[in-house]
Amino acid sequence: MIEYRNLRIALLGAGSVGAQVADQILNHGDELAARIGAGIELVGVAVRDLKGKRDAVIPANLLTTDAEKLVRKADIVVELMGGIEPARTLVLAAINAGADIVTANKALLAHHGPEIFAAAAQVGAQVYYEAAVGGAIPIIRPLRESLAGDRVTRILGIVNGTTNFILDRIDTMGESMEDSLATAQQLGYAESDPTADVEGFDAAQKVSILASLAFHTHVPVDSVYREGITSVTREQIQAARKAGYVVKLLAICERVVGANGVEGVSARVYPAMVPLDHPLAAVHGANNAVFVQAEAAGSLMFYGAGAGGLETSSAVLGDLVSAARRHVVGGPGLAESTHATFPILPISEIRTRYHISLEVTDASGVLADIAASFAAHGVSVESVEQKVLGTNGEAPTATLVVGTHEATEADLAATVTALAASPVVERVVSVLRVEGL
């Protein structure tokens, strides 16, 4: 048996995840060593402020504000600072100094993944990032490895716990969007500035990472179509439930044939109606789940806690064990795979189903007018439900809910524009996509 020196681990950041990771290395290092086949040693923890409050008791002599120096004396750098700079500069410096990287930084990977993977490939370093998507849920490794011999066709993910918590509360407790967001903030599920979550930026970063892996094609985060949940109303959610659906913020990526007949990749984030009997409909609270469809494997789902310091540390430590084992014995580990280079399709070419809710004049001939608007733009109607509402000034009004067959976003958008301009339509109340059918 060959004896190895201890592997030197450097930690960047000691927030809620970092503190848990430090605690495990310091207090359960023997167990990790047994699984790695070599000892590990925490050589330093880079923090912004040496006197900051933190969850775990990290010995003072391990703390440093000189992250640049720290990354140069480590075999494995665990980056848990978040944000793009200085994380990017430090990760690149660590790679060029010969370290392997474990990171939970979705923003860094979504915006600078290719640069980091290229630097790593150049020197034979590895980049592990299981914690960047879905918190504790193993999804990166299954996509990278377990499904490496299959072809993924579609991923529907609930990858943002904050928005799932908010939408679930509106659905199950009848709260308004404002109250539900306030509750999420009180309970620590939402930040005081919730923009990154509620506007779908966080989910867009994650779907960029998932799509790149699943389709062996770099999918830039800027190419992800994005709508947040701020325009979703309690009324939409309640109407959806009556119709047999639940509204979820979905991160979707799929292989589809575009308008020009060429196969491409679509990546998008928006609130959508999901049928109540779909496995994703049962994902409550701040949980995450990723539903994967592949040609051979069929439908798979990965479910669990999408955030939390302790939960996310599980994914980080799993990566640390993988990185350490590889660092000891050498070998391939995981490289970025972009051999497929599919084109990225714009949202306008994507086909899905819609529920459109309209407030209309309640007079004879109105339904025929509306139906003509859909037909004129090539959108096929699947169902119509009409409900008399009352009167708007003199004219009586009604609500029409129109369910469509699959149509492209472009055709649907043209239909909605025509409807909004129609003299018989008082108001386009709501347009929601339907996914998971």
Added chain:
Amino acid sequence: MIEYRNLRIALLGAGSVGAQVADQILNHGDELAARIGAGIELVGVAVRDLKGKRDAVIPANLLTTDAEKLVRKADIVVELMGGIEPARTLVLAAINAGADIVTANKALLAHHGPEIFAAAAQVGAQVYYEAAVGGAIPIIRPLRESLAGDRVTRILGIVNGTTNFILDRIDTMGESMEDSLATAQQLGYAESDPTADVEGFDAAQKVSILASLAFHTHVPVDSVYREGITSVTREQIQAARKAGYVVKLLAICERVVGANGVEGVSARVYPAMVPLDHPLAAVHGANNAVFVQAEAAGSLMFYGAGAGGLETSSAVLGDLVSAARRHVVGGPGLAESTHATFPILPISEIRTRYHISLEVTDASGVLADIAASFAAHGVSVESVEQKVLGTNGEAPTATLVVGTHEATEADLAATVTALAASPVVERVVSVLRVEGL
């Protein structure tokens, strides 16, 4: 860029999974090669009968009945014959000839895992077996790698599609056990001799594999406590649903403190009542799901198709890509980890909850007698429901359903023996464990 020769793949078995794997290698070898970083070549397919019927068109010159010779000229041997011999001999021969192994053979691993892993460790060969548990569902790799830095505390798995199909049909369609089994056989979900599935042998092999991985402790299949579903009745399933539960055949393994105060591992298979709001309750038909609880990650669930040639081929090909990448560049891959060596606890020391259904004489004082029987054996009663049934000859009878708090199997068994002998008990109708609370 270094150029490598093609990797030589040998396939043992050309049944439903093998035919799909052959088809993918023969017809999508370029795509696999791009993901591996080297070309692959199918050098032969060992079959029992050269003229046997098979799903994929495998060129006649690749077929051979001389498996012993074939395994000696391969870099990677994909063993899909099933059963213990000649699979064991061939796998050992392949390892000793320098090949890595990909196998879907749960029986082989459950019964001869340590021998095979030891042989592989001796020569630095790898053994991949994602397809042995849960068909297409990635569960082995997440346990081996993603959770390698965490501590798994419990696994509840629906790992046998046949029995889940049967129990689900009884539950949702009100069929009898006999009719449901017959339907499963007609549809190809159950074999003409269904013993391995319905008596829990298949699930026991799988839980032996999962427990060994999860707890870093060899858990022999013979140490798995096992009860099948043949004694489960439609009446039990209907009563369970009324009480808010669904009956599932669960494969369970967990870390528990035994009677002597020492922490050990329990592995067991039995039908149990699962609360309707548990994620496992929503696993219908022949699907599988594995619910994992870990100290840091919390609760995770992995869901998908548990069987099927095409589905299982996804797991096999994922392993093939991993094995091939490692074969090209060398390196660690995955070793068996048994550093923890927990003791295996007998079923008698396991604590769970129970629902016991009794037919009793409907007379005053009966409930007190029954309650005394539970108390005398240290089993604490949580709920009692009584229903007058009618008369048995002269005496009126009633049904009592007693729900217990957690109790050991030994105490519960002693209670049931005492109840059966009690003059006020006409019949112990049903004893079911409750899991997932």
